[in-house]
Amino acid sequence: MKFLVFIEQRGGKTRKASLEALSLARTLSGGPAAAVIAGKGVSALAKDLGPYGAGTVYVADRDELELYSNKGYVGALDAAAKEEKPDAVLIAATAMGKDIAPRFAARHDVSVLADVMELRLEGDRLVGSRPVYSGKARAEVDCGAAALQIATTRPNVFPAESRPGAEPRVVTLELGEISPRARVVRIEASETKELDVAEADVIVSGGRGIKGPENWPVIRDLQEALGAALGASRAVVDAGWIDHQHQVGQTGKVVSPSLYVACGISGAIQHLAGMGTSKVIVALNKDPEAPIFKVATYGIVGDLFQVVPEVAKAVRAAKAE
Amino acid sequence: MNSLVAIAYVPDTETKIRIAADGKSIDESDVKWIVSPYDEFALEEAIRTKEAKGAGTVTVVTIGPERAKTGLRECLARGADEAVWVDSGDVRYLDALATAKGLAAVAKGRSDDFLWFGQKGVGYDESLVGPMVAELLGLPHVGNVVKLELGDGRVTAHREIEGAHEIVECPLPAVLTAQKGLNEPRYASLKGIMGAKKKPISEKKLAELGVPEADPANAKTRWRKLDLPPARQACRMIPADDPAAAAKELVRLLREEAKVI
Numbered sequence: 043m044k045f046l047v048f049i050e051q052r053g054g055k056t057r058k059a060s061l062e063a064l065s066l067a068r069t070l071s072g073g074p075a076a077a078v079i080a081g082k083g084v085s086a087l088a089k090d091l092g093p094y095g096a097g098t099v100y101v102a103d104r105d106e107l108e109l110y111s112n113k114g115y116v117g118a119l120d121a122a123a124k125e126e127k128p129d130a131v132l133i134a135a136t137a138m139g140k141d142i143a144p145r146f147a148a149r150h151d152v153s154v155l156a157d158v159m160e161l162r163l164e165g166d167r168l169v170g171s172r173p174v175y176s177g178k179a180r181a182e183v184d185c186g187a188a189a190l191q192i193a194t195t196r197p198n199v200f201p202a203e204s205r206p207g208a209e210p211r212v213v214t215l216e217l218g219e220i221s222p223r224a225r226v227v228r229i230e231a232s233e234t235k236e237l238d239v240a241e242a243d244v245i246v247s248g249g250r251g252i253k254g255p256e257n258w259p260v261i262r263d264l265q266e267a268l269g270a271a272l273g274a275s276r277a278v279v280d281a282g283w284i285d286h287q288h289q290v291g292q293t294g295k296v297v298s299p300s301l302y303v304a305c306g307i308s309g310a311i312q313h314l315a316g317m318g319t320s321k322v323i324v325a326l327n328k329d330p331e332a333p334i335f336k337v338a339t340y341g342i343v344g345d346l347f348q349v350v351p352e353v354a355k356a357v358r359a360a361k362a363e
Numbered sequence: 364m365n366s367l368v369a370i371a372y373v374p375d376t377e378t379k380i381r382i383a384a385d386g387k388s389i390d391e392s393d394v395k396w397i398v399s400p401y402d403e404f405a406l407e408e409a410i411r412t413k414e415a416k417g418a419g420t421v422t423v424v425t426i427g428p429e430r431a432k433t434g435l436r437e438c439l440a441r442g443a444d445e446a447v448w449v450d451s452g453d454v455r456y457l458d459a460l461a462t463a464k465g466l467a468a469v470a471k472g473r474s475d476d477f478l479w480f481g482q483k484g485v486g487y488d489e490s491l492v493g494p495m496v497a498e499l500l501g502l503p504h505v506g507n508v509v510k511l512e513l514g515d516g517r518v519t520a521h522r523e524i525e526g527a528h529e530i531v532e533c534p535l536p537a538v539l540t541a542q543k544g545l546n547e548p549r550y551a552s553l554k555g556i557m558g559a560k561k562k563p564i565s566e567k568k569l570a571e572l573g574v575p576e577a578d579p580a581n582a583k584t585r586w587r588k589l590d591l592p593p594a595r596q597a598c599r600m601i602p603a604d605d606p607a608a609a610a611k612e613l614v615r616l617l618r619e620e621a622k623v624i
Binding site for chain 1: 378379382389459460485486487488489492493494495497499503504505523525526529531532534537579580582584587588590591592595596599601603610613614617618623624
């Protein structure tokens, strides 16, 4: 069973979610997998992939690949697939992965097991599990009649395991002319350069219970103490208290962090859909009947303006030990 | 500027999901159906583009059973000019590639400047169909669009990625997928609702569009089983009479029991 894993990098930094997919490929195949990385000046990143499971790294290192284009990056993946002839391709379900996977799949006349949270092999067939209908059900999925099996893996769900071992074989891909029609001309980082909820391992979220945008500092304090990303419920985003990029839920981002702290969030079904697969959920809410407590691991019923600062203090004290 | 907007008619996000007797689909009795919310952003942007240019048509298309026509009518009431219903007949499950092939077959015989999709259909939540259609038709695409600037024969699209926006220049025709934040969709006016009844819905049959994957035996992805997620363990409530003590206990549990900090 041969796996090929697409490795995402931005600005010369390999995405952790891609290392998770690579480790998963090694676990499933019981040996080293092939990886492909595209960008400008990315050759140096190839050897770092060995410990995560890459036996071979295909490198597409070109000036024209400095900024993302689906044509250029799908082209690199496609060139690697032509060399490697994999049975299965894994891609992290990030913004870039979600852009690449469907184009690559359609080119090969197959589809994608999208955003899987579990993946195993039955013989040489991939079987995945993925949440559907706002997380209210989960589907066990496979690739039916497909010759090439493709899955995108949800970030933060599978472990990225580094093990000592041999350096990977590096293969430089010969690419033809790269002239994407849809072309990234620049990247605008959000003004605050904040950690994005979609890739955070810890998230602290605020909801209507914070009463108004002037009270974000209370939540920010805990967020900083935990080194977390800031999340928000739809209610506060729609009220204009914070930008949509922070929204967690059905019409926001779907996240699976190790720790999700919900402050003053009642837990509407759309919100639970976005964070219900978090490993540990803490609910801080004044209403003991709030639905958020039905999914929470730990709950404190109380006034968040009293409790949250105390939690921040206790976190700092614990980290200082 | 002509736009084709593909919509999915999906269970309302508030719907209580029950598993059907076959163990791999949902029980559709008592399900309320809605136009997938991201498709509303796509439709709104197509209508605004037409309004800004003062010319063009907005066509909505969906593949589905008879009930999907209700979704098309809603879109016509909001301002789409015409609709195409692809009758899926007896087919109950279509994978993303089959859906993309069906929609690409509809788009192929037309001359739209924009092919709009929601960035995902709620329910399946796959985010696959739009880029697949682009690939099948050999068109460029920009996914996750949160802002669109119209140019001459091209657009500048702001695409949401993790913690940033990619500003993408793209010639037309192109496939675009809409992300929340792109616009605030309008509601249908009473006049719009009345007018929608007179707008045309043309009909095609999926079976005649040449989509081999519509036959379950040829599907490239399948649902083998559908079940309810395992119940999470009961919440451990920490008494909060003394907030400082409660906070300390919480942090102790997070460190020693859950081992997440």
